[in-house]
Amino acid sequence: MINLAPYTPTNAGMLSQAAWRVGNNSLSGYLGGKQHGGYFCEQLERIIEEKLKVRHAIVVNSATTGLLAACAVAGCVPGSMVHSTAYTMSGTAAPAGLLGAKFQWNDIEDKTFNMDGVISLKKGDIVIATSIFGHPANLHQLRNQSDLCGAIMIEDAAQSIMAMELGRYAGTVGHMGILSFNVHKHIHGGEGGAVLTNDDGFAYLLREFRNHGELSHGSFGLNLRMTEITAAIISEQFVKVENYVASRRELAEFFNECFKPYSDQVSIPHVRETCTHSYYVYALKFKDRKKITPLLRKHGIPIYDGYVNPLYNLPAFKSRTIVSTKCPVLERVDKELAFIEICGINPIQAQRIQIREVIDEVLGSNQNERKILPVREKDTSEGQGAI
Numbered sequence: 411m412i413n414l415a416p417y418t419p420t421n422a423g424m425l426s427q428a429a430w431r432v433g434n435n436s437l438s439g440y441l442g443g444k445q446h447g448g449y450f451c452e453q454l455e456r457i458i459e460e461k462l463k464v465r466h467a468i469v470v471n472s473a474t475t476g477l478l479a480a481c482a483v484a485g486c487v488p489g490s491m492v493h494s495t496a497y498t499m500s501g502t503a504a505p506a507g508l509l510g511a512k513f514q515w516n517d518i519e520d521k522t523f524n525m526d527g528v529i530s531l532k533k534g535d536i537v538i539a540t541s542i543f544g545h546p547a548n549l550h551q552l553r554n555q556s557d558l559c560g561a562i563m564i565e566d567a568a569q570s571i572m573a574m575e576l577g578r579y580a581g582t583v584g585h586m587g588i589l590s591f592n593v594h595k596h597i598h599g600g601e602g603g604a605v606l607t608n609d610d611g612f613a614y615l616l617r618e619f620r621n622h623g624e625l626s627h628g629s630f631g632l633n634l635r636m637t638e639i640t641a642a643i644i645s646e647q648f649v650k651v652e653n654y655v656a657s658r659r660e661l662a663e664f665f666n667e668c669f670k671p672y673s674d675q676v677s678i679p680h681v682r683e684t685c686t687h688s689y690y691v692y693a694l695k696f697k698d699r700k701k702i703t704p705l706l707r708k709h710g711i712p713i714y715d716g717y718v719n720p721l722y723n724l725p726a727f728k729s730r731t732i733v734s735t736k737c738p739v740l741e742r743v744d745k746e747l748a749f750i751e752i753c754g755i756n757p758i759q760a761q762r763i764q765i766r767e768v769i770d771e772v773l774g775s776n777q778n779e780r781k782i783l784p785v786r787e788k789d790t791s792e793g794q795g796a797i
């Protein structure tokens with residue numbers, strides 16, 4: 411049984427250094443985010459803008475609240491039509507639901523698991539393009555369509571920090587885009603998020619929404635501010651974000667090498683030619699999942715069957731769903747897909763050798779009817795739900 415080391419972008423040294431800096435910085439010494447952020451919030455915003463080559467980064471206390479702000483300033487009101495994938499975490503679409511939107515769920519691509527790039531839009535609609543598992547959605551295509559039709563495109567790049575399509579980072583192609591810094595992500599501050607935009611008008615409205623709408627004297631807002639300590643912790647990591655993402659890409663490459671010999675049984679993650687992948691999750695498709703993944707799990711490989719219950723099946727979304735919604739590709743893919751949470755594990759060399767041996771035994775024996783390793787009795791983890 412392999413007992414895998416966890417992936418930890420934060421460590422005790424980093425946390426105490428960040429706390430010390432906040433406490434000792436004469437410009438701050440203040441834990442809350444001021445109207446437009448304290449010193450460390452503003453510092454983090456400048457780091458993000460520089461790294462992701464985007465005009466404005468507005469840090470907030472989660473990706474979900476960032477999506478709420480983006481939907482609100484995009485004009486989402488009761489009855490607004492929102493186009494999204496149903497194969498995503500509920501946080502992608504819940505903010506629009508809260509604002510009263512109706513949903514048109516679009517089917518997904520068989521290879522990247524992202525929303526299909528051709529959708530039917532009209533003026534005033536909102537598109538939420540999620541780059542799922544770390545692979546960019548059809549970002550440029552959706553942005554072009556949105557501009558042609560007078561729709562607003564919001565990117566949910568919570569899982570895809572530093573992933574690129576056509577040389578631009580996920581989160582920076584739409585009118586607005588969001589990142590997540592929750593505890594599962596490539597880099598994190600426990601919680602946290604950012605909204606990205608190249609549009610000065612949206613940036614102004616987002617900053618107002620984050621701060622009770624207090625200065626705009628015209629619109630409602632909430633307190634979505636990030637705390638200084640969170641911003642300091644995330645800044646420590648964001649300056650080295652390329653290294654964190656590179657380490658996940660390297661781990662994905664290791665798994666690619668392990669699974670490639672068994673292409674008759676399993677498809678490794680597809681990366682479109684115009685894209686780079688940031689591998690939040692390493693998602694595989696199996697020809698006969700039920701025969702393989704229970705054995706991998708029994709030997710300690712943390713692989714989970716399926717991703718999420720499509721959002722149109724969740725009670726909160728049902729009554730808001732446009733009746734014509736049908737997603738046959740999604741329904742099929744979810745029966746074939748299994749994923750390894752790349753941002754949750756950090757196998758050391760000896761464990762990598764064990765992982766490779768287990769994969770060879772399980773998939774090799776299925777191929778050659780060889781004898782497999784003795785297994786533990788209990789199969790622990792069927793589907794772990796939304797991450």
Ligand SMILES: Cc1ncc(COP(=O)(O)O)c(C=O)c1O
Pocket residue numbers: 472473474475498499501502540566568569589590591592594602603797
């Ligand atoms: C695709 C997606 N969108 C939104 C969220 C919500 O992020 P947060 O927890 O920062 O609100 C997540 C969280 O895992 C996510 O995976």
